[in-house]
């Protein structure tokens with residue numbers, strides 16, 4: 140009997156269920172991968188924005204890592220909101236100690252509502268300690284600008300940011316997401332050799348809370364299942380496009396994406412008669 144694939148998310152929380160740990164675990168579950176979590180920060184937020192957050196003590200974050208790794212080693216790990224440089228250094232150390240082969244680094248810096256989620260110095264830690272460990276980094280445009288210290292105005296700028304992240308910062312591959320760009324919602328993957336474009340029509344919706352988390356979680360689940368990176372990203376793009384194009388229409392602000400979007404015709408759990 141083959142064993143179920145296991146994936147771990149290291150991130151902050153969202154009590155309203157749209158982003159962070161909650162989005163990641165929902166995604167793992169929907170894909171059929173066993174989901175686990177290390178919580179770095181408890182965030183009070185919803186579709187209207189971030190109210191406040193409490194970063195957990197470093198020792199306690201470490202204890203969660205140990206609880207997972209000594210018992211159920213994951214096939215892939217994803218990190219989202221790593222709230223401060225110490226948590227980043229700890230995550231890098233734990234990934235190395237556990238010899239994690241598949242690591243998706245979502246360099247969460249700013250919530251889609253515009254609130255900063257990590258400090259300035261933390262960006263440098265991402266660049267120095269985490270990028271060299273990652274199978275793929277998945278910045279949105281503002282994150283790609285912050286990480287590479289470059290303005291991104293054109294498609295060529297997006298590609299150049301991917302090239303800089305791989306060639307200068309030592310990440311294995313970079314997926315620059317075009318959600319914040321104008322026109323189509325196109326993302327560019329650079330793996331040191333070729334650029335691959337993942338395209339989708341841009342839907343006129345405000346319900347994209349957690350879209351970056353969810354996309355990275357699908358990629359993590361794909362890697363956990365043994366898929367090559369290109370296929371994991373392709374599946375991720377299909378999942379997130381369906382999750383955005385079939386909105387649940389809940390929340391007073393920028394509502395969550397729909398984890399049943401990819402099988403929306405088959406399951407309509409929120410439709411009231």
Ligand SMILES: Nc1ncnc2c1ncn2[C@@H]1O[C@H](COP(=O)(O)OP(=O)(O)O)[C@@H](O)[C@H]1O
Nearest residue numbers: 279316317318319324325340341342350351383
């Ligand atoms: N309105 C939209 N229509 C279709 N796809 C979108 C839309 N907004 C974002 N996306 C896609 O959702 C994914 C997450 O994108 P992005 O918004 O750039 O990341 P983040 O949530 O980290 O800010 C990307 O694949 C992006 O192309």
Ligand SMILES: Cc1ncc(COP(=O)(O)O)c(N)n1
Nearest residue numbers: 151158159250349350351352
């Ligand atoms: C704990 C946490 N992590 C990440 C995000 C970013 O969400 P998005 O995927 O919309 O960029 C968030 N709002 N909260």
